[in-house]
Every structure is written in C-alpha cells, then in structure tokens.
Amino acid sequence: MVEITTKVGVAAQSRPPLSKGRVLGAAVALADEGGVDALSMRNIAQALGVVPMALYKHVANKNELLDGMIDVLMGEIDPPADGTDWKTTVRRRVLSARRMLLRHPWAPAVIESRTKARATPTPAVMAYLDSMIGVFRAGGFSIRLVHHAMHVMGSRLLGFSRLRRALAPTGTLVANGGGSPGRVFGAVGSMLRVIAVNGFVRQQLRTILPSAPAGPTQEDLLAVTALIEAGSLTPVIDRTYPLADTAEGLRHLERGHTRGKIVITMP
Known part of the structure; x- marks a missing residue:
C-alpha cells in the first residue's frame, strides 16, 4: 500500500x-x-x-472555453513588424492569419458565432483589431477608409479562407456578384474583397461582375459554361445528403470541416 x-x-x-x-x-x-x-x-x-x-x-462554461480558444488562435497570427510599410504589414498578417485558419479548420465558424454572441470582442481579437487599425491609420487611411479596409480584412479572415480550403494549391475560385448588398459598394463589395486578396496567395480568384442587380448576365453564364467545358472549372463536392438528412448536412457545415459543396438530393 x-x-x-x-x-x-x-x-x-x-x-x-x-x-x-x-x-x-x-x-x-x-x-x-x-x-x-x-x-x-x-x-x-x-x-x-x-x-x-x-x-x-x-x-466557467463552454462559451468561456470557446472564447479562450479564439484568443489562443489569435496569438498565432504574427504581430506587425517594425520598420515596414502598411502594405507589407497587411500582406504578412493576411498570410499568417490564413496559415492559422488552415491549421484549425473549425476556427472560422467558432470565431463568427462567438463574435455575434458577444457584446464585445474577446481581448485578443480586440487587440488584433486595434493593431490593424493602427497600421492603416499610420499608412494614411482616413477613418472612413479604415472602416472599409477592416471589412475587407474580416472577409479575408473568415470568408475566403473557408473557400480556399476547397481549392487545389494552384486552383482557381470563380466568384459571382451574389451575396448581401453593402451600403457603399452593393453586391460589388464581395468582388472587391476577392481582388484585394488575389495577390497575396498562389491560388487565383476570378470574378464575374453582374451588369444588373438581377444577377449574372447571359454573357457571364456563357463564360462559366466555357470554363466548365474546358475542364478549367470543376465544382468540388464535399458530401451529398438526401433531403431528409438536410439537418445533418447543415451540422456538418457548421463544424467547419467542409471542403467544397454540400449537395442535397431531392426524391
């Protein structure tokens, strides 16, 4: 004993x-x-x-655990380097954030959901946002332009990183003018975000800008058809669910492991 x-x-x-x-x-x-x-x-x-x-x-609970995990991940993003211009700093931080999200594919959904649920960002997220605002202001951005730049950065951090996980290392993402209309740029806003990050990574982002609010024109659709027929554009299917299992498909999407489209088949 x-x-x-x-x-x-x-x-x-x-x-x-x-x-x-x-x-x-x-x-x-x-x-x-x-x-x-x-x-x-x-x-x-x-x-x-x-x-x-x-x-x-x-x-104390699951939410506090998730908030703490977010702060751990934000600590993996490289801090701004001294003696560099704002473009170099933003590029390095974008790439660092992308590497972090690729290491933790569940992170975008958790960051987005907890950001919506909280009255204020977590301490590490607040520090990240504050430092980026400082970078843009030091680069000569006006307050209004900083506001729009931060939205571009947010879309890069939480949006396009998810989409790019479905691409091959040198693949191409084709985005159209859909999505929620913005107050300043309308549906073109998402296209500007695509263009803003296109030079930062090896994968390519192409845009289809609709000439009318109704959506892509016949010319746009013909262009997409030509890409598909040429084998240059292949939809990536992650999983397929029957209509009765739609809820499970949505849960899979929320887990943050999706690498492509989720298809719901109709009986």
Whole structure:
C-alpha cells in the first residue's frame, strides 16, 4: 500500500500543474482532431489526466472555453513588424492569419458565432483589431477608409479562407456578384474583397461582375459554361445528403470541416 501511494504521489508531482493555458491548449488540440463536436469537459479532462470538475476553476462554461480558444488562435497570427510599410504589414498578417485558419479548420465558424454572441470582442481579437487599425491609420487611411479596409480584412479572415480550403494549391475560385448588398459598394463589395486578396496567395480568384442587380448576365453564364467545358472549372463536392438528412448536412457545415459543396438530393 505504501509503495502504491508513493507511485501515485510521484505521478502527481511530475504532472505540470493545471492552468487555463493547458486547458485551452488541450481543447484546441481536440478540436483540431475531431472538430468542435469533440469538445466536452470530460474529453478535455481525460486528455489532461484530471477530473472534469478541476477544469471549472479555469473556465466557467463552454462559451468561456470557446472564447479562450479564439484568443489562443489569435496569438498565432504574427504581430506587425517594425520598420515596414502598411502594405507589407497587411500582406504578412493576411498570410499568417490564413496559415492559422488552415491549421484549425473549425476556427472560422467558432470565431463568427462567438463574435455575434458577444457584446464585445474577446481581448485578443480586440487587440488584433486595434493593431490593424493602427497600421492603416499610420499608412494614411482616413477613418472612413479604415472602416472599409477592416471589412475587407474580416472577409479575408473568415470568408475566403473557408473557400480556399476547397481549392487545389494552384486552383482557381470563380466568384459571382451574389451575396448581401453593402451600403457603399452593393453586391460589388464581395468582388472587391476577392481582388484585394488575389495577390497575396498562389491560388487565383476570378470574378464575374453582374451588369444588373438581377444577377449574372447571359454573357457571364456563357463564360462559366466555357470554363466548365474546358475542364478549367470543376465544382468540388464535399458530401451529398438526401433531403431528409438536410439537418445533418447543415451540422456538418457548421463544424467547419467542409471542403467544397454540400449537395442535397431531392426524391
């Protein structure tokens, strides 16, 4: 009995003390492996070798856990380098953010959902936004132009990174003028975001600008048809679900692991 007790005591002493950083690190690793659905206090505790109740000293609930995980990921984005112009700084941060999101494919959906749910951004997100505003202001941007530039950056961080995961390393994304109309640029806003990031990465982004609010013209559709017939444009199908399993298809999309289209078949 003495020997067993001693071994247990030695094991407890050799294990690093539990901290919020360890809890969040284990949670990020579990999400990387199995998506957000794999997160539970029981699973995290098992990975850390502790009882589930020990975690609540560091994170009060699932939302606080997710917020902390977001801050961990934001810390992976390279900080602005001293002595560089704003274009170089933005390019480096865009590429760094893209690498972070590719390492953690579940992240865009979690960042987006928690941003909507919170009254204010998490501390690390706030610090990221503040630093980017400083970069643009130092580059001579007006307050109004900074506002639009930050929207472009947001679309790059959470939107196009998801789309680009479905592309081959040198693939091409063809975007049309759909989406929610903006107050300043209307449907063309998403096209401008495509153009803004096109020079930052190896993959190519092409746009189809509709000449009318109704949508792409016949000329646009013929151009897309020509790309398909030439084998230059191939829709990427991630999964196919029957109509009765539509809810499961949406859940798969929300998990952040989608790499292409989700198709719902009609009976």
